[in-house]
Amino acid sequence: MNADERRFEVLRAIVADYVSNQEPVGSKALVERHNLGVSSATVRNDMAALEDEGYIAQPHTSAGRVPTDKGYRLFVDKLSEIKPLSTAEKRAIRSFLDGALDLDDVMRRSVRLLAQLTRQVAVIQVPTLSRAAVRHLEVLPITPSRLMLVLITDTGRVDQRIVELGDVISEEDTAHLRGMLNQAMSGQRLTDASVRVAELPDEVRQDLRDPMLRVATVLIETLVEHPEERLVLGGTANLTRNVADFPGSLRQVLEALEEQVIVLKLLAASRDPGRVLVRIGEENEAAEMRSTSVVSIGYGSRDNPLGGLGVVGPTRMDYPGTMAAVRAVANYVGEILTGR
Incomplete structure (x- = not known):
């Protein structure tokens, strides 16, 4: 082990002791607690060199030393691999x-x-939200004239909205709306999906235009909301x-x-x-x-x-x-x- 490697081992020992004990670290304690394989005089010399180079410092009230920001940086940079968790x-x-x-x-x-x-x-x-895309839209009838929309994005966001249709709609028509909406929206970024949804009321049968318009209005509000x-x-x-x-x-x-x-x-x-x-x-x-x-x-x-x-x-x-x-x-x- 050359002098630089040995000094780094001394620095590593100082970091370990200071992090766990919150007390400035002296050479005597380092020799006692760590198997550095050198005399306390050598450790004192290494600590003096580390201090000269700005890696450790002496708080004015104590004989021990503490790592500086520069010392922590060297310590972190030399962590060749992050220890995996158990x-x-x-x-x-x-x-x-x-x-x-x-x-x-x-x-x-x-x-x-x-x-x-x-x-x-x-x-x-x-x-x-701007980076999110639509994964799926679920359209669930709560009553014959009220639907629940559950919008799921690829970022794991789940939004629920209720739509009052003002008129009764059959399960078959609900399934038709669901199919059209998912075809238009799935995989689309939210801003693109809102543009597609805005076009849908013009693309459905005349009798479904009003319910689709109501669903589209609620969806567009949901899709283009951009909280900070x-x-x-x-x-x-x-x-x-x-x-x-x-x-x-x-x-x-x-x-x-x-x-x-x-x-x-x-x-x-x-x-x-x-x-x-x-x-x-x-x-x-x-x-x-x-x-x-x-x-x-x-x-x-x-x-x-x-x-x-x-x-x-x-x-x-x-x-x-x-x-x-x-x-x-x-x-x-x-x-x-x-x-x-």
């Missing part, structure tokens, strides 16, 4: 997310799960467990999390479902987030990216475990919503 953990994630009823439930469950796994704040971007991009957050209270991790800035961080635009910007960079992105401390553009680290990834598929999800926490976090949890949850959410 089979039991994967099974628990899958069974928890498989129980979800609809898109909103998938989102809520995902952040709750990610916050529990990482003990940080979890955020997920709700898939934006939304975030679902979970586990905000986790930040308050260790206030010392955010010297003088915890309130700023909490306010920034409420400013959805800041977090959406952070997640916007995470479009790739294959790559976990880690932003540490000063690497975050938003000044309010510079005492935090953000671990994020895209979910969906490369052809159909649906959004980003991730975790916000202090720079003193378990990076390997957090990265593994973020990637695993993103995989399952992507599978559920793209129907793989």
